[in-house]
Amino acid sequence: MSKLWGGRFTKETNKLVEEYTASISYDQKLAFEDIEGSIAHVTMLGECGIIPKEDADTIQKGLQTIAEKIQAGQVEFLVEHEDIHMNIEKMLIDEIGPVGGKLHTGRSRNDQVATDMHLYVRKVTNEMIELITKVQEALVEQAKQNVDTIMPGYTHLQRAQPILFAHHLLAYFWMLERDKERFSDSIKRTNWLPLGAGALAGTTFPIDRERTSELLAFSTVYPNSLDAVSDRDFVLEFLANASILMTHISRLSEEMIIWSSQEFQFIELDDSFCTGSSIMPQKKNPDVPELLRGKTGRVYGNLIGLLTVLKGLPLAYNKDMQEDKEGIFDTVNTLDGALKLLAPMIATMTVKQENMYNAVSNDYSNATDIADYLVTKGLPFREAHAIIGQIVLYGIQQQKYLLQLSIDEYKTFSPLFEEDIYAVLEPKHVVEARNSIGGTGHQQVLKQLELAEEKLENVLLDQA
Numbered sequence: 001m002s003k004l005w006g007g008r009f010t011k012e013t014n015k016l017v018e019e020y021t022a023s024i025s026y027d028q029k030l031a032f033e034d035i036e037g038s039i040a041h042v043t044m045l046g047e048c049g050i051i052p053k054e055d056a057d058t059i060q061k062g063l064q065t066i067a068e069k070i071q072a073g074q075v076e077f078l079v080e081h082e083d084i085h086m087n088i089e090k091m092l093i094d095e096i097g098p099v100g101g102k103l104h105t106g107r108s109r110n111d112q113v114a115t116d117m118h119l120y121v122r123k124v125t126n127e128m129i130e131l132i133t134k135v136q137e138a139l140v141e142q143a144k145q146n147v148d149t150i151m152p153g154y155t156h157l158q159r160a161q162p163i164l165f166a167h168h169l170l171a172y173f174w175m176l177e178r179d180k181e182r183f184s185d186s187i188k189r190t191n192w193l194p195l196g197a198g199a200l201a202g203t204t205f206p207i208d209r210e211r212t213s214e215l216l217a218f219s220t221v222y223p224n225s226l227d228a229v230s231d232r233d234f235v236l237e238f239l240a241n242a243s244i245l246m247t248h249i250s251r252l253s254e255e256m257i258i259w260s261s262q263e264f265q266f267i268e269l270d271d272s273f274c275t276g277s278s279i280m281p282q283k284k285n286p287d288v289p290e291l292l293r294g295k296t297g298r299v300y301g302n303l304i305g306l307l308t309v310l311k312g313l314p315l316a317y318n319k320d321m322q323e324d325k326e327g328i329f330d331t332v333n334t335l336d337g338a339l340k341l342l343a344p345m346i347a348t349m350t351v352k353q354e355n356m357y358n359a360v361s362n363d364y365s366n367a368t369d370i371a372d373y374l375v376t377k378g379l380p381f382r383e384a385h386a387i388i389g390q391i392v393l394y395g396i397q398q399q400k401y402l403l404q405l406s407i408d409e410y411k412t413f414s415p416l417f418e419e420d421i422y423a424v425l426e427p428k429h430v431v432e433a434r435n436s437i438g439g440t441g442h443q444q445v446l447k448q449l450e451l452a453e454e455k456l457e458n459v460l461l462d463q464a
């Protein structure tokens with residue numbers, strides 16, 4: 001038989017079965033992780049005397065040669081060898097002879113593929129943290145340039161209260177900070193080593209799993225061999241973290257789309273991140289944020305897909321688990337592209353500060369401050385709230401904004417109004433008055449910026 005496992009079989013695998021069950025078309029992405037895990041495994045085998053030290057050295061050198069050939073694009077992966085593990089083992093035997101067959105001593109493809117996935121997820125998790133940091137840096141830089149830019153804050157997409165644009169941008173900084181924390185925390189659970197669990201029950205060879213763990217820089221080994229080969233929680237966790245991250249990216253993208261519309265005209269995206277229309281020459285379409293918003297669905301789908309695969313599986317390994325790979329590869333590609341585009345798109349967008357200020361000067365978003373004003377004069381808030389509702393209705397009927405009403409008009413609603421009401425209603429005063437911790441007041445936003453920059457500096461120190 002041509003298969004490395006073919007000794008028990010009397011017939012060749014049906015070609016349709018071979019093509020349908022093979023995973024090499026996509027799991028070749030794990031080639032370097034597979035070789036890394038194999039080098040650690042064979043090093044341990046040699047150190048433990050399970051195979052001769054010279055054989056272990058020969059296998060290591062053979063694996064390194066294969067890695068170099070893969071890097072140089074000199075390798076062809078074949079469907080008849082099914083997956084990345086069997087392809088590399090076949091290449092190894094072709095490279096160094098029958099001694100290459102000793103590599104698989106004391107392990108199974110079940111714990112091997114689990115190890116590959118742990119190594120891969122650990123690697124891409126760290127990559128995502130770095131890319132998120134780049135987006136945060138872009139947000140902080142734009143926020144620093146807009147610490148005096150006043151814009152309407154919204155609830156229900158209705159103008160609510162004036163805020164600083166820097167404050168709005170920093171809200172996304174903290175969303176992304178939580179995303180980074182989720183990814184960072186998940187490394188604790190990704191950093192468990194399954195290698196040595198065998199197919200499901202361990203191995204009869206006197207392997208040293210702790211040594212393999214040390215060689216691969218894992219923090220611990222799975223204490224249960226069944227769990228080791230069947231666990232994909234760490235993949236689910238990555239996909240869940242990715243889904244939450246894409247939610248935040250999608251929300252920011254939606255706002256960039258709205259802000260850049262003719263109706264808002266709060267920002268303009270750089271031409272390099274937009275496209276035109278094939279029929280309407282005046283159009284400048286925000287295609288990048290639209291795609292970021294749209295691709296969120298595929299990331300959600302990858303999470304739901306793997307949850308569905310795993311929900312009914314008995315222990316330990318099942319072929320269904322092969323379906324864990326395409327979804328995470330797709331998610332990683334989606335996130336990688338999204339984050340690499342988002343950072344420069346934020347950095348290069350033009351903020352139309354005057355348009356933002358005009359918006360808060362021609363609405364009723366300062367109405368709450370009238371209520372606060374009356375409360376400071378001794379009126380209960382509920383009574384003040386009712387009065388303000390009447391004033392706003394009057395203003396709408398008279399086609400006047402609150403700063404356009406005369407003091408005599410104000411006094412018809414309450415004798416507590418004085419000339420100082422106009423200073424209270426100025427957009428800058430409305431913003432500055434909100435000086436509680438985490439508020440939009442200028443001093444609070446500066447403190448928030450300082451805290452955000454400290455977070456970024458700590459990341460750089462950790463990377464160093």
